[in-house]
Amino acid sequence: MMPAARQVLTVVRKDLLVETRARDLLNVMLTFAVLSLVIFNLALDLRGPVVREVGPGLLWLTIAFAAILGMGRTFVREHERGTLTGLLIAPMDRGVLFVGKLLANLIFLFVMEAVTLPMFAVLFGLxxxxxxxLLITALGTLGFATLGTLFSAMAAQSRAREALLPLLLLPTTVPVLIGSVQATSHVLDDTVGGPPWIGLLLAFNVIFLTLAFLLFEHVVDG
Amino acid sequence: MDTLQNLDYLFAAYAILWVIIFGYFFYLTRQIGDVRREVDALQRERAETTVARNDETTS
Amino acid sequence: MLRSKHASSPRRWVDDLLGVGALVGMVGALWLIFVYTPLELVQGAVQKVFYIHLASIWNAYASFLLVFVASILYLRRPSAATDRFARAWAEIGVVFTTITLISGAIWGKPIWGTYWSWDARLTTTLLLWLIYVVYLMLPSFMDDPERGRRYAAVVGVIGFVDVPIVHMSVRWWRTLHPDPIVANLEGPDLPASMWYTVLYCIVVFTVLAVYLVRQRMQIDELRATLARLRSTAV
Known part of the structure; x- marks a missing residue:
């Protein structure tokens, strides 16, 4: 295996290992996601045909907020334990660190979605x-995780800690949110036309990945 | 044709434009004034101490 | 560099000229808008909001472009001057975005019947405003000022690249919904006097923005001088 790929795997494995011991990230994210599905339904009193219209939006708001909650933790955790310095001293490229962190975040988010999607299907009947x-979910999640990894590294260094993450992530990931909601709506109700959202999501991801990959070194160095 | 019916909206738009621009301008001017006063006070203080010291060394 | 407030450096002279020019220009703009240009027949008097609206959004986009360029320069070679430049333009950009949003809302009320329609341009502008407000807030969250400047630059790059993507996505999202009735004022059939006034307003607002930016940068320079003076305390 290429050394870079091995280093990426090391970073991912480290994050997963920390999580299996601390268990303060997945449990919180999962409970929060399920809880928001319930709260949304209570607040909006969703019944009948309106569910089909607003369902995709609710699903993606839930995923976005749970993702913010989870991703905020990953770097703050490093910061609190002082392990970030260790990672930065380690002889590896900043790009490797970024990809490793991104993959770890993706794994956490996919686990969260593996529970949220079936719950959503049952509770909302969609x-x-x-x-x-599932493809749309993967693409949308990649979009959130890409900028989320970059911004959570920034937020962890701030006095506000992870509270800063939504301020940075929500306005910039609007294209991903719209794309994911619209694509999901089109799959669930094929009578509505519209642009090829899945292709657009792919394009957004390419742009965000390039940006985040290039800018990451400026965020973790120093 | 009552083309002048929306004059109040027009007035509001221009009033807000001027309020924002002048508000921002005065905010900037006040800050410049405040900081500059501090810089001047510090520089004067510095100059006085230097003069005092020079007096000490020459006498 | 400002050593003393009594020094009549060329810089102060340029500032005064820009300030007076902007003020005279603004008053001139009022004359052009209210006396020179004809009354638009469909929308009536409120159409005259258009001139400041367009000049403001032009300034806002130009400001954020400058922030973008300065942010890239800062990330390549960090310097306090580049950061001051980016920060000042971002603040002026936010001021003009605010004017754009408010004037647009006031214009929209009599024309669309509502202050806010979730049309693509309005939504993009609001998001633009939010992104740069966060940009301005960011350094105050950081204990290390150098890190604050660097992170602001990162947001300055992402924010600007994001704008066209946000606009496209909001636009396509809105294709599913009925478009608001927007009078096509930017068409080539605009009377010449209106075009001259538009161009004039853009020039005047640009002068105003340059003046405000120079004032804004002066504050940061004075603060830097103050910090230097304090650190070399006797």
Whole structure:
């Protein structure tokens, strides 16, 4: 295996190992996601045909907020334990660190979604467990995780800690949010036309990945 | 045709424009004044101490 | 560099000229807008908001472009001057975005019947405003000022690249919904006097923005001088 790939795996494995011991990230994220589904339904009193219209939006708000909650933790955790310095001293490229952190975040988010999507399907009665929606979920999650990894590294260094993350992430990831919601709506109700959202999501991801990859070194150095 | 019916909106738009621009301008001017006063006071203080010291060394 | 307030450096002279120019220009703009240009027949008097609205958004976008360029320069070679430049333009950009949003809302009320329609341009402008407000807040969250400047630069880059993507996505999202009735004022059939006034307003607002930016940068320079004086305390 290439040394860079091995280093990436080391970073990912480290994050997963920390999580299996601390268990303060996945549990919080999962409970929060399920809780928001319930709270949304209570607040909006969702019944009848309106569920189909607003369902995708609710699903993606839940995913976005749970993602912010979870991703905020990953770097703050490093910061609190002083392990970030260790990672930065380690002889590896900043790009490797970014990809490793991104993959770890993706794994956490996918685990959260593996519970949230079935729960959503049951509670809201919408068929989201189908390949097209899963593909959209993967793409949308990648978009949130890409900028989320970059911004959570920034937020962890601030006095506000993870409270800063939503301020940075929510306005910049609007294209991902719109794309994911619209793509999901189109899959669930194919009578509505519109642009090829899945392709657009792909394009957004390419742009965000390039930006985040290039800027990451400026965020963790110094 | 009552083309002049929306004059109040027009007035509001221009009033807000001037309020924002002048508000921001005065905010900047006040800050410049405050900081400059501090810089001047510090420089004067510094100059006096230097003069005092020079007097000491020459006498 | 300002050594003393009594020094009549060329810089002060330029500032005064810009300030007076902007003020005279603004008053001139009022004359052009209210006396020179004809009354638009469909929208009536309120159409005259258009001139300041367009000049403001032009300034806002130009400001954020400058922030973007300065942010890239800062990340390549950090310098206090580059950061001051970016920060000042970002603040002026936010001021003009605010004017754009408010004037647009006031214009929209009699024309669309509502202050706010979630149309693509309005939504993009609001998000733009939010992104740069966060940009301005960011350094105050950082204990290390150098890190604050660096992080602001990162947001300055992402924010600007994000704008067209946000606009496209909001636009396509809105294609599913009925478009608000926007009078096509930017068409080539605008009377010449209106075009001259638009161009004039853009020039005047740009002069005003340059003046305000120089004032804004002066504050940061004075603060830096103050910090230097204090650190070399006797």
């Amino acid at each position: 068929p989201v467990l189908q390949p097209a929606v």
